[in-house]
Every structure is written in C-alpha cells, then in structure tokens.
Amino acid sequence: MQNTTYTTKLKNAIQLLEVEQADKEQLLKEQFQQTYESLKPVNLLKSTLKDITSSSFLKESVLGSSVGLASGFLSKKIVVAGSGNIFRKLLGSIVQFGVTSIVAKNPEAIISLGRFLIKNIPHKKDINSNKP
Structure with missing residues (x-):
C-alpha cells in the first residue's frame, strides 16, 4: 500500500516538473524570438535612432x-x-x-x-x- 502511494506521489511530482519544464521552454522560446527581433539590423538602427533622439x-x-x-x-x-x-x-x-x-x-x-x-x-x- 505504501509502495503505491509513493509511486502516485512520484508520478504527480513528475507531471508537475513536466508542466514546469513546458512553461520554461515556452518562456525561453519567447525570449529567443524577442532577442532575434531586436538583433535585426533594421531594429538595431531604429533603437539607436530612438536613443539619439531621446537624448x-x-x-x-x-x-x-x-x-x-x-x-x-x-x-x-x-x-x-x-x-x-x-x-x-x-x-x-x-x-x-x-x-x-x-x-x-x-x-x-x-x-x-x-x-x-x-x-x-x-x-x-x-x-x-x-x-x-
């Protein structure tokens, strides 16, 4: 009996970790996309001009x-x-x-x-x- 409770707890913990991993993976993909967009030459030029004009x-x-x-x-x-x-x-x-x-x-x-x-x-x- 005790063995089944441990396995269910272990399965629940694994599922929680998988959900957490999926969330972190999604956040990582979004951050990568933002970084990719910000490093495009057009966007670099835009941000530089924006910094210049705001100074x-x-x-x-x-x-x-x-x-x-x-x-x-x-x-x-x-x-x-x-x-x-x-x-x-x-x-x-x-x-x-x-x-x-x-x-x-x-x-x-x-x-x-x-x-x-x-x-x-x-x-x-x-x-x-x-x-x-």
Missing part, C-alpha cells in the same frame, strides 16, 4: 554644432563674396573657423540672441497696424 544632451550638442557650422559658412560667404582674391579666401577661411568654434562652444547665447532679435524686430503686420 537631450545629444540634441543640444548637434544643434550647437549645426548652428556653428552654418554661421561659419555664412560668415565666409560674406567675407569672400565671390572674390577671386587668394587673401580674401584665406581671410574667409580664418573667419569661418573662428565663428564656427565660437558659436559651437556657446550655442545658448546665439540661440537666445536669435530669439531676442525675432521677438524685437517689428513684423510687417505690426508696422501696418501702427499707421494712422
């Missing part, structure tokens, strides 16, 4: 560098102004380098100056409303 520090540094490069380029164009003179081109490159480095190091000041100018420059609509 405020990176946004600010890219914005500062972009503003610096653009302002340096414009300042060179203004200095050179289509001249064929080698000295003006050299001076334009020096000005471009200087303006780019200054603006890239201080983007907050440039952005606040731009906002101030946009706010305080009278718009066409404002000028027309002030006329009698």
Whole structure:
C-alpha cells in the first residue's frame, strides 16, 4: 500500500516538473524570438535612432554644432563674396573657423540672441497696424 502511494506521489511530482519544464521552454522560446527581433539590423538602427533622439544632451550638442557650422559658412560667404582674391579666401577661411568654434562652444547665447532679435524686430503686420 505504501509502495503505491509513493509511486502516485512520484508520478504527480513528475507531471508537475513536466508542466514546469513546458512553461520554461515556452518562456525561453519567447525570449529567443524577442532577442532575434531586436538583433535585426533594421531594429538595431531604429533603437539607436530612438536613443539619439531621446537624448537631450545629444540634441543640444548637434544643434550647437549645426548652428556653428552654418554661421561659419555664412560668415565666409560674406567675407569672400565671390572674390577671386587668394587673401580674401584665406581671410574667409580664418573667419569661418573662428565663428564656427565660437558659436559651437556657446550655442545658448546665439540661440537666445536669435530669439531676442525675432521677438524685437517689428513684423510687417505690426508696422501696418501702427499707421494712422
């Protein structure tokens, strides 16, 4: 009698372990599928771009560098102004380098100056409303 209770307990324990094994196997398959999907090149690119766009520090540094490069380029164009003179081109490159480095190091000041100018420059609509 005691022998049959042990065998039934053993069978029940085996069934519980088989159910547990099946659950773990299913979880392992799901985890493998998630890992496989996340390692696809398209998904890696998506997650990298998402990380980049969510980083405020990176946004600010890219914005500062972009503003610096653009302002340096414009300042060179203004200095050179289509001249064929080698000295003006050299001076334009020096000005471009200087303006780019200054603006890239201080983007907050440039952005606040731009906002101030946009706010305080009278718009066409404002000028027309002030006329009698």
